[in-house]
Amino acid sequence: MHNQNNITLQFAGIELGGHFKNLQYALNDKTKYNNLVGNTLNIQLASGENAIYVRAVDVNNQLSKATIKLHFFIETPFYKTRWFWTLIAITITAIVFWIYNRNRLAKQKIAFQQQLALAEQRTKITADLHDDIGASLSSLQLNSAIANQLMSKDTKKAQLILSKIENQSKNLADKIGDIIWSMKPGKDEFMTISSRIKTFANDILGSTTINYKIEVHEKLNTLIQDITLRKNLVLIAKEAINNCAKYSQARQLNLTLKLVDTKIELTITDDGIGFDTDQQLGNGLANMRKRTQELNGIFNINSSKNGTKISVVIPLVP
Structure with a gap:
């Protein structure tokens, strides 16, 4: 057995003339003898074939x-055999290959999910273009035709319709701009949520007597990448600012x-x-509620003679 490789041998040198001095032994190599102290040999043998040579020395x-040769065979431990290390190498290779494939498949799954999410967002944008912008274009076309007919009959009415067409x-243009902006998230200063809201607030409130303060946490400018989330957040903010300018x-x-934790809070x-x-x-409040619900969020509004507070809480991943 490989764990039974320590042996003890006892020798006796017999020489009737009384000239015996001591014994010498060699392990495997007959050219390298060692003196044996006493008549007991304690030795550890290596795995495989072993040969112990013993001879006597006189005074x-x-x-x-005469030389005594003793043969011993010690089994090689399984963890030192070639087949064991071959199996270990095959196992390690298989594990590395499995981990590599698992990571590759995980990346492919993430990429597929991102493509699927992008396709869904594009479908929503297409619906917006069809429903909202399509209706606006139809209205523009109709009003343009009416204004054209009234130009020679009633100039004042024609001017009113032309003013409506301008608005x-x-x-x-604002709606198209919002959609295009929402599809281009990036680190560009002019493409961030913060800059979009501040620009709109300045355009609407800049010519009024309303002072305003806009605070957007810098981290959100790069953290929010979802197209629908970016678009709806900005549109909710714009609707609230617009209502404040008109009615408050x-x-x-x-x-x-x-x-806050994993939620976005707009106040x-x-x-x-x-x-x-x-x-x-x-339709302002209804639109804000609808956009919040699309993002699986919570919409609250409180209003009194002392002012109005709108609160929107939306998960970071809608």
């Missing part, structure tokens, strides 16, 4: 003519967009005259 250091064109008679508007407050939240104020 005159003369070597005996519709501006709104349409406020002196101050504050907008905060921040990340808009003003110190205006407030309104009855049970009564619908145009």
Whole structure:
């Protein structure tokens, strides 16, 4: 057995003339003898074939003519055999190959999911283009035809319709701009959520007496990559700012967009005259609620004579 390779041998040198001195032994190599102290040999044998040679030495250091040769065979431990290490190499190779394939498949799955998510977002954008922008274009076409007919009959009515066409064109350009912007997330300063909201607030509130403060956590500018999430967040903020400018008679508007754990919190407050939240104020509130629901979020609004607070909480991954 490979774990039974320590042996003890006892020898006796017999020489009737009384000239015996000691014994010598060699392990496997007959050219390398060692003196044996006493008559007991304790030795550890290696795996495989082993040969122990023993000879006597007399008081005159003369070597005996006879040499004893003892044979021993020690089994090689399985963990030192060639087949064992071959099996280990095959096992390690198989594990490495399995890990490589698992990681490759995981990356392919993530890439596929990203492509699927992008396809879904593009489908939503296509629906927006068809429903919202398509309706706006139809209205523009109809109003243009009416204005053209009235130019020679009623100039004042024609001017009113042309003014309406101008506003519709501006709104349409804004909608197209929002969609294009939402599809280009990046680190460009002018493409961030922060810059988009601040630019709109300046355009709407810059010519009013309403002071405003916009705070967007810097991390969100690069963290939010989902097209639908980017678009709806900005549209909710724009709707709230627009309503404040039109109806609130406020002196101050504050907008905060921040990340709390794994949720995005958008809060808009003003110190205006407030309104009855049970009564619908145009389509603005309904649109904000709808966009929040599309993102699996929670929409709350509180309003009184001291002002209005809109709170939107949306998961980072809708």
